[in-house]
Amino acid sequence: MDPKIAKADEEVQKLISKKRKKSVEDRRVGSEIFDKQTLETLYKLANQGHLDVLNGAISTGKEANVLKGVINSSYIAVKIYRIATSDFKKMQYYIQGDPRFNIRSSNKRQLITNWVNKEFRNLARAYEAKVSVPKPIIALNNVLILEFIGSDDGDPAQTVKNQKPKDVDDFLNKLLLEIKKFVNNANLVHGDLSTFNILNKDEYPVIIDVSQSVVRDHPIANELLVRDIKNIYKEFKKMGSSYSLEDILNKLEFDINLDID
Numbered sequence: 001m002d003p004k005i006a007k008a009d010e011e012v013q014k015l016i017s018k019k020r021k022k023s024v025e026d027r028r029v030g031s032e033i034f035d036k037q038t039l040e041t042l043y044k045l046a047n048q049g050h051l052d053v054l055n056g057a058i059s060t061g062k063e064a065n066v067l068k069g070v071i072n073s074s075y076i077a078v079k080i081y082r083i084a085t086s087d088f089k090k091m092q093y094y095i096q097g098d099p100r101f102n103i104r105s106s107n108k109r110q111l112i113t114n115w116v117n118k119e120f121r122n123l124a125r126a127y128e129a130k131v132s133v134p135k136p137i138i139a140l141n142n143v144l145i146l147e148f149i150g151s152d153d154g155d156p157a158q159t160v161k162n163q164k165p166k167d168v169d170d171f172l173n174k175l176l177l178e179i180k181k182f183v184n185n186a187n188l189v190h191g192d193l194s195t196f197n198i199l200n201k202d203e204y205p206v207i208i209d210v211s212q213s214v215v216r217d218h219p220i221a222n223e224l225l226v227r228d229i230k231n232i233y234k235e236f237k238k239m240g241s242s243y244s245l246e247d248i249l250n251k252l253e254f255d256i257n258l259d260i261d
Contacts, residue, residue, distance in 0.1 A: 033065050033080050037109070041141040050138055050145055054078060058156045068154060075148035077134065077156075079119075081112050082142075112142050119211035120144055122188060129185035132178045132206050149199050149206050157206065160195040165203055168241045175205040175232070176251045182207065183225070183254065187216045193228035195235045222256055229254075 045051045051069050058066040058077060069078040120139035123146065127135050135147040150156040157163075165171030175198065182188055190197070191212045199206040214221050229252070233245045 033082050038080055038142060041143045045138070045140060045143065045145065048138075051076070051078065055154070068148065068156065069145070075150065075154050076137065077146050077148045079116075079144040079146065080142060081116060081144075109142075115211055116140075116142055116144050122210040122213045125188060126182055126186040126207070126210065129181055131181045131186055132204065133210065134206065134208060149201055149208075157199040157201040160198045160200050160205070163200045164239055165200060167203070168236060168239045169243060171200070171203060171205060172232075172236045172241050172243055172248075173251070176248065178205055178207060179228075179232075180252055183216065183252075188213045189216060189218070189221045189225045190228050191224040194231050195239075225254065225256060 042051065042054075049071070051071055053070045055068045055070055055075075058068050060066075062082075064079055064081045067078045067080065069076045116139045120136045123133055123136040126133045134149055137145040137147065139145075148154075148156070160171075179190075179193070182190060188210070190207065190210060191214055192209065193207070197207065197209040199208055214224065229248060230245070233243070233248055236243065
């Protein structure tokens with residue numbers, strides 16, 4: 001047997017054996033996301049030295065699951081897009097008009113591959129601009145490997161939705177600084193910013209889920225930016241923030257037309 005194939009098979013057996021030790025819920029999730037192509041992709045990533053074992057779910061969703069992985073005794077996050085349940089119309093909506101991508105095919109697998117690549121490139125762009133986002137490591141087919149955000153013991157950071165900041169206004173102020181860098185320095189608009197897509201890492205925001213993010217000159221960028229700002233205002237207001245929408249706009253200093261209710 002080819003040594004490379006043997007090595008890949010050995011690594012995959014580690015992945016599968018580790019997965020089998022998990023709970024019933026993990027096995028249910030595993031049966032939904034570990035299709036043939038995904039397993040083959042994980043084989044390649046393991047063979048290339050990017051992944052040793054998978055170690056349970058961090059989050060589950062309709063379109064993607066994020067699993068905790070281990071490489072060289074360090075934790076990583078492994079995001080796997082689920083081909084069977086992904087919203088392809090939404091993907092096409094956000095990709096069309098982005099000058100970085102010229103997508104003409106309606107092939108679902110190709111669209112997901114480009115979607116994953118889009119998230120990788122958006123993360124890389126934001127990370128290089130020193131925005132508080134996970135560092136992207138590698139993207140292959142429907143799998144994205146990125147920096148694990150959590151404790152050294154492997155406890156993943158929770159979303160703001162699940163872990164309210166101790167000082168809401170202080171946390172929001174930090175978030176607004178990160179949003180300014182995201183827009184001004186990375187030249188991106190998130191497009192789906194909410195307390196579900198912001199992690200609370202030791203009382204500091206980490207912005208995640210940037211697959212739908214678009215460049216600043218995208219035709220729908222202003223529309224998405226207005227929506228992001230209003231979402232953040234409403235959600236943090238519910239958590240007890242004293243910031244008005246005007247306060248948020250003044251801190252962001254964006255030149256946009258935003259109706260203030």
